[in-house]
Amino acid sequence: MEMKVNLGKDSYPIYIQQGLLDEVLGYIKPIFQGNKIMIISDNQVFSYYGEKIETQLKKEYEVGHIVVPHGEQSKRFDILPELYNELLSFQLTRTDLIIALGGGVIGDLAGFVASTFLRGVKFVQIPTSLLAQVDSSVGGKVAVDLPAGKNLVGAFKHPSLVLIDPLTLKTLEKRFISDGMGEVIKYGCIFDADLFQQLACYTSFDELYQDIDEIIYRCVDLKRDVVEKDLFDFNDRLALNFGHTLGHAIEQYYHYEKYSHGEAISIGMVQLTRIAEAKGLTKVGTADQICDVLKIYQLPTVSHLKTSDLKQAMAVDKKNIYKKLSYVLLHAIGQSYIYPSDLTFIDEVEEV
Ligand SMILES: NC(=O)c1ccc[n+]([C@@H]2O[C@H](COP(=O)([O-])OP(=O)(O)OC[C@H]3O[C@@H](n4cnc5c(N)ncnc54)[C@H](O)[C@@H]3O)[C@@H](O)[C@H]2O)c1
Ligand SMILES: O=C(O)C(=O)C[C@@H](O)[C@H](O)[C@H](O)COP(=O)(O)O
Numbered sequence: 001m002e003m004k005v006n007l008g009k010d011s012y013p014i015y016i017q018q019g020l021l022d023e024v025l026g027y028i029k030p031i032f033q034g035n036k037i038m039i040i041s042d043n044q045v046f047s048y049y050g051e052k053i054e055t056q057l058k059k060e061y062e063v064g065h066i067v068v069p070h071g072e073q074s075k076r077f078d079i080l081p082e083l084y085n086e087l088l089s090f091q092l093t094r095t096d097l098i099i100a101l102g103g104g105v106i107g108d109l110a111g112f113v114a115s116t117f118l119r120g121v122k123f124v125q126i127p128t129s130l131l132a133q134v135d136s137s138v139g140g141k142v143a144v145d146l147p148a149g150k151n152l153v154g155a156f157k158h159p160s161l162v163l164i165d166p167l168t169l170k171t172l173e174k175r176f177i178s179d180g181m182g183e184v185i186k187y188g189c190i191f192d193a194d195l196f197q198q199l200a201c202y203t204s205f206d207e208l209y210q211d212i213d214e215i216i217y218r219c220v221d222l223k224r225d226v227v228e229k230d231l232f233d234f235n236d237r238l239a240l241n242f243g244h245t246l247g248h249a250i251e252q253y254y255h256y257e258k259y260s261h262g263e264a265i266s267i268g269m270v271q272l273t274r275i276a277e278a279k280g281l282t283k284v285g286t287a288d289q290i291c292d293v294l295k296i297y298q299l300p301t302v303s304h305l306k307t308s309d310l311k312q313a314m315a316v317d318k319k320n321i322y323k324k325l326s327y328v329l330l331h332a333i334g335q336s337y338i339y340p341s342d343l344t345f346i347d348e349v350e351e352v
């Protein structure tokens with residue numbers, strides 16, 4: 001399956017195909033005529049797929065790799081000098097290429113490095129986690145975390161190509177399949193009630209896997225559409241942040257150790273929808289509907305944290321624009337809207 005993200009001179013193709021990792025060289029050659037390629041990956045992903053990709057690319061290019069420890073801790077701002085130094089030692093130039101091979105952490109980190117090193121180097125995404133295949137590898141948001149919060153230093157950097165091989169999900173831990181399902185369910189909540197209903201009907205992960213290529217395609221297509229309408233995230237694209245205001249704050253509160261991104265936004269989607277229901281801003285029963293579907297995929301729906309504990313991290317949310325913090329709410333499943341308010345939005349409801 002093939003799709004194109006239409007962004008004028010920054011347009012790029014996305015290929016979704018089982019077994020595609022065996023043909024990486026064939027996809028890279030038409031888009032890259034330079035000399036050197038640096039693969040950035042994490043230790044787990046590289047141990048599974050690094051050699052397969054390097055062996056192919058070495059037939060045509062000089063190839064190096066940078067392997068960081070797996071997990072969100074590698075998406076720290078202060079890891080950057082180490083990475084830039086490795087690129088300097090490899091003598092990567094502005095006409096060379098960086099490949100992100102891994103989950104969302106690697107895509108965001110390698111993408112940020114590619115957007116800043118020498119003021120920008122060509123970049124390819126090879127997402128290997130479900131979350132990265134349905135969400136983070138598309139749309140051009142790249143970033144690193146600061147101690148104060150998630151993704152606080154970043155850029156919009158478009159890949160030249162996205163290569164999605166759903167077979168890589170075979171080696172992904174079940175916890176991270178669930179993690180990715182958090183974002184898949186998000187798409188259903190904000191844009192696609194039919195997708196939401198479909199997700200409510202699977203009775204096992206095995207059943208889900210049978211349709212996974214089609215589900216990945218559908219999510220990527222929904223993201224492509226909204227990114228093309230509002231690339232810089234001031235209007236329609238904000239919907240993709242449903243559950244993230246609280247979710248990012250929950251991740252940061254526990255120093256990224258307790259909840260993965262997909263788990264934290266699952267809690268965020270439910271918690272915010274409960275608040276919106278209590279205020280008459282969302283159809284009653286919607287939070288329970290979301291809870292029921294999240295539970296099928298073994299995702300958490302409650303954190304037992306007080307929303308007041310999360311305010312500091314919420315204050316730096318990037319939806320804090322036009323002097324208001326915008327919340328993404330649902331009228332009902334499949335219908336999202338933006339509700340400008342402030343941090344007291346969550347206080348008032350604790351009293352309800
Ligand atoms: N840029 C965006 O638009 C965007 C969108 C959503 C999330 N994100 C970011 O993505 C990150 C989360 O991504 P993630 O959930 O992929 O986390 P991750 O990159 O940490 O991957 C999860 C775990 O799975 C392992 N893994 C990945 N692919 C594997 C495979 N095929 N086989 C075996 N193990 C594999 C990794 O080593 C890691 O331990 C967060 O930092 C989040 O903020 C960004
Ligand atoms: O692509 C987007 O836009 C998103 O919001 C997708 C989110 O799933 C993702 O987690 C994103 O990184 C959050 O962006 P941020 O702007 O809140 O850092």
Ligand SMILES: [Zn+2]
Binds near residue numbers: 135183244261265
């Ligand atoms: Zn997300």
